[in-house]
Amino acid sequence: MPHDWKIFETEDRLSITPTDPLMTFLQGHRDQPVRVSMRHQKRPDSRVLQVLLTASRSWKGRDLGFDVSDLPPRLVQDFARLGLTADNTGWSGLK
Numbered sequence: 001m002p003h004d005w006k007i008f009e010t011e012d013r014l015s016i017t018p019t020d021p022l023m024t025f026l027q028g029h030r031d032q033p034v035r036v037s038m039r040h041q042k043r044p045d046s047r048v049l050q051v052l053l054t055a056s057r058s059w060k061g062r063d064l065g066f067d068v069s070d071l072p073p074r075l076v077q078d079f080a081r082l083g084l085t086a087d088n089t090g091w092s093g094l095k
Contacts, residue, residue: 031064034066
């Protein structure tokens with residue numbers, strides 16, 4: 001892992017509001033490679049997944065790294081059912 005990646009990890013259930021820690025993190029690090037750890041997430045809602053997919057595309061479009069890591073096995077299965085894989089997202093948590 002490059003030393004300049006900014007890492008986001010929360011023990012709370014993620015949600016999407018303008019003041020949510022995930023949104024604050026993404027807005028504050030929009031010009032740096034970021035990694036979002038999902039270690040403590042049981043089941044993010046669809047808005048969280050939408051933000052992660054949109055942010056991933058935005059970061060990659062600016063040639064910056066974006067990763068979602070530490071996905072629990074249940075989330076890997078849920079994301080696979082949605083057609084999300086390491087190949088089409090580049091997320092290390094889906095490997």
